[in-house]
Amino acid sequence: MTGQLSFPRQHARTQRFTLGAPRGFTVSPDGSRVVFLRSRGGTDRANVLWVLDLDTGREYPAADPAVLLGGATEELSPEERARRERSREGSAGVVGYAVDGAAEWAAFALSGRLYVSELRSGTTRELDVPGPVADPRPSPDGLRVAYVTDGALRVVEADGSGDRVLAGPENATTTWGLAEFVAAEEMDRSRGFWWSPEGDALLAARVDDAPVSRWWIADPANPADAPAEVAYPAAGTPNAEVSLALLRLDGSRTDIAWDRERYPYLARVHWSAGGPPLLLVQARDQRSQVYLTVDTASGATSVxxxxxxxxxxxxxxGVPAWTPDGRLVRIADEGGARVVVVGDRALTGPQLHVQALLDVAEGELLVAASAGPEAEEPETGEIHVYRVSELGIERISEGLGRHSAVRSGAVTVLASASLDRPGTEVRVLRDGKQTAVVGSCADTPVLTARVRLTRAGARRIPCAVLLPTGYRDGDGPLPVLMDPYGGPHGPRVVAAHNAHLTSQWFADQGFAVVVADGRGTPHTSPDWEKAVHEDFAGATLDDQVEAVRALAGSYPLDLGRVAVRGWSYGGYLAALAVLRRPDVFHAAIAGAPVTDWRLYDTHYTERYLGLPEERPEVYDxxxxxxxxxxxxxxxxxxPLMIIHGLADDNVVAAHTLRLSSALLAAGRPHEVLPLSGVTHMTPQEQVAENLLLLQVDFLKRSLGLG
Structure with missing residues (x-):
């Protein structure tokens, strides 16, 4: 049935072909089991918790939401909806889980209720605790589960007895055990409590968002509904106050002390058997940070x-972390390269651009990295997995593509996406040899992305070019559609098939589609990424211009008909393109664009542009x-079409409304498409499908195409 769908409908129904794909892997320390999430089909939103027994090859469900809920509709609290929006989670069922130290037990929240699964037997039961439950996590010894409800951090015995509060909110603006907005949205820290290795205490974040400005997000389509109150820390305004305390199971509390005035951002917390608790705290301007160790007896910290x-x-x-013998592991920008450092020694050099630490074992690390600034033959859009030690570096992933891994002991789960096949292949390796494959239930796309990865211009800008299916040399030049994101942390030129499906669909509507990852996107060096410092409008736009002009010498690009589309930062870039460079760009679609950086959040915006009161000219x-x-x-x-979800609490609709007002005052025609009830993700099937169709119609009208 799916094969009969149009691509826009299939793309929307499958949530960009993510449904049915396995994810969220955990390997048991004894190497006998792999735990993961996967829905039962390519259009099924409800994730099931699965276990793969590596000794027998048997794969079985440990927790099926359809069984646990008895067919009832899943109910989400406002807090859980916000957590999923921060993580861009569009699926349902078991969307996350945590395990004990031996991976014998898993805990998860479903419809606001707390469940625990015995992973060897595949049996699951509900614990009767107050709800709605958020972020349940077993203790390393598997005896207890900690969780958050109504802003309180609680703990319950694994058998359901002894439920109690470890720390509760003092007022309506305080929570314990949850990540604040900027941590979840911008720092990639989605959690707010951490168990001790012995399971007898927790480090817990206390968040007070009383200082944060209140914004109100209304649904104009339903004027009888009260607006939603959102604590939003816009650039230059106060952040939430975040502190940390050590909570012991005997009820005692020790506050953790560091210079929070100088280093207000709690960016990372790590607690393992390799050493005392580790904190990474940052200054507000993010130009300085310190790694701290915690004295658990007194709460004092040392640099x-x-x-x-x-x-x-x-x-x-993945960082900071301890090695088993007690040395600090970190990733740092040194000598023009991004390297992994153990103790005081860098174990990688300028041949690699390290992206993440995947695992720490005795005598070696597992890292993900792309080609560095001094790689002999830098591959465009690739990420590989490397084993790193003091003896050298060994690549363990094979083939052109983007690879990631989860490892415990001798067992590695290696997930690989490539250009020549849809989806991601997941292989289980033991001592480097394949022992199992984790199957995918994701749908096969009804079209094939025909991607040509290249580099353009004097700066060697990473690019992807897609032409219509069946295009032949001699068919003549094509109108151009630039399809970038273009901003930090958002690579679009990647060696993975599914990432280019939407671009291929646009190409099949009669365009030559160009995706260019200019300066600011994560590619080969810190210098490339940091070239946008105080200069979003210059560097990112200049590189789009350079890329399309340079590629016209090798591809059939009609530079007299060039359009650009993008979402979020890409929406900002699209609007910027037609406003600042109409000599190059002839039409634009700006989805959920940031139009005034004073309206975007602190941790992201101030990292690149500074404080607005100190650098107003940069913001202007x-x-x-x-x-x-x-x-x-x-x-x-x-021609400019601006699209925005009115329920967006990340890039609020005020961005589009202010731009529209400014354009109207300047007498500049434009179109605005407001999406009622839609957030930054646009997960609704009909909305996602029709957005693609409306965009093609606008582009053809604007460029004078039949």
Whole structure:
């Protein structure tokens, strides 16, 4: 049935072909089991918790939401909806889980209720606790489960007895055990409590968002509904106050002390058997940060290492961490390269651009990395998995593509996406040899992306070019559609088939589609990423111009008909393109664009542009709506469609409304498409499908195509 669908409907119904694909892997320390999430089909939103027995090859469900809920509709609390929006989670059922130290037990929340699964037997039961439950996590010894409800951090015995509060909110603006908005949205820290290795205490974040400005997000389509109150820390305004305490199971509490005035951001917390608790805290301008160790008896902290950067310091997945013999593992920008450091020694050099730490074992690390600034033959859009030690570096992933891994002991789960096949292949390796494959239930796309990865211009900008299916040399030049994201942390030029499906569909409507990852996107070096410091509007737009002009010498691009589309940062870039460079770009679709960076959040915006009260000219120069921003817009008007979800609490609809007002005041025609009830994700099937169709119609009208 799915094969009969149009691509827009299939793309929407399958949530971009993510439904049915396995994810969220855990390997048991004894190497006998792999635990993961996967729905039963390519259009089934409800994830099931699965176990793969590596000794027998048997795969079985440990927790099926359809069985546990008895067919009832899943109910989500406002807090859980917000958590899923921060993580861009569009599926249902078991969307996340946590295991004990031996991976014998798993805990998860479903419809606001707490469940525990015995993973060897595949049996699951509900624990009768107050709800709605958020982020349940077993203790390492498997004897207890900690969880959050109504802003309180609670703990319950694994048999359901002895439920109690460890720390409760003092008032309506305080929570314990949850990540604040900017941590979840921008720091990739989605949790707010951490068990001790012995399971006798927890480190817990206390968040008070009383200082944070209140915004109100209304649904104009339903004027009888009260607006939703959102605590939103816009650039230059106060953040939530975040502190940390050690909570012991005997009820005692020790507050953790560090210079929170100088380092207000709690970016990372790590607690393992390799050493005392580790904290990574950042200054508000993110140009300095310190790694702290915690004295669990007194709550005092000591500086283990300090970093400084004249532009900003990045945060990375997996670090900081301890090696088993007690050395600090971190990722750092040193000597023009991004390297992994153990103790005081860098174990990688400029041949690699390290992206994340995947695992720490005795004598070696597992990292994900792309080609670095001094790689001999840098592959475009690839990420590989490497084994790193003091003896050298060994690549364990094979073939052109993007690879990631989860490892415990001798067992590695290696997930690989490539250009020549849809989806992701997941293989289980033991001592480097394949022992199992984790199957996917994801749908096969009804079209095939025909991607040509290349580099363009003097800067060697990573690009992907897609032509219509069946296009032949001699068919003549094609109207061009630039399809970028273009901003930090958002690579679009990747060696993975499914990432280019929508671009291929647009190409099949009669366009030559160009995706260009200019400066600011994560590719080969810190210098490339940090070239956008204080200069979103210049560097990212300049590189789109350079890329399309350079590629016209090798591909059939009609530079007299060039359009651009994008979402979020890509929406900002699209609007910027037709306002500042109408000589190059002839039409644009801007989805959920950031138009005034003063309206975006603190941790992201101030990292790149500084504080607005200290650098107002930087904000004006990069804005689309200020007098300075509009004065840089050329007089020649180009067709512009702006799309925005009115329920968006990340890039709020005020961005689009202010841009529309400014354009109207300047006499510049444009179109606005408001989406009632839609957030930043646009997960609704009909909305996602029709958005693609409406965009093609606008582009053809704007470029004068039949």
């Amino acid at each position: 283990l290492h300090a970093d400084e950067d004249p532009k900003w310091l990045e945060l990375f997945a 120069r990069n804005s689309l709506v200020t007098d300075d921003g509009l004065s840089q817009a050329a007089e020649q008007a180009r």
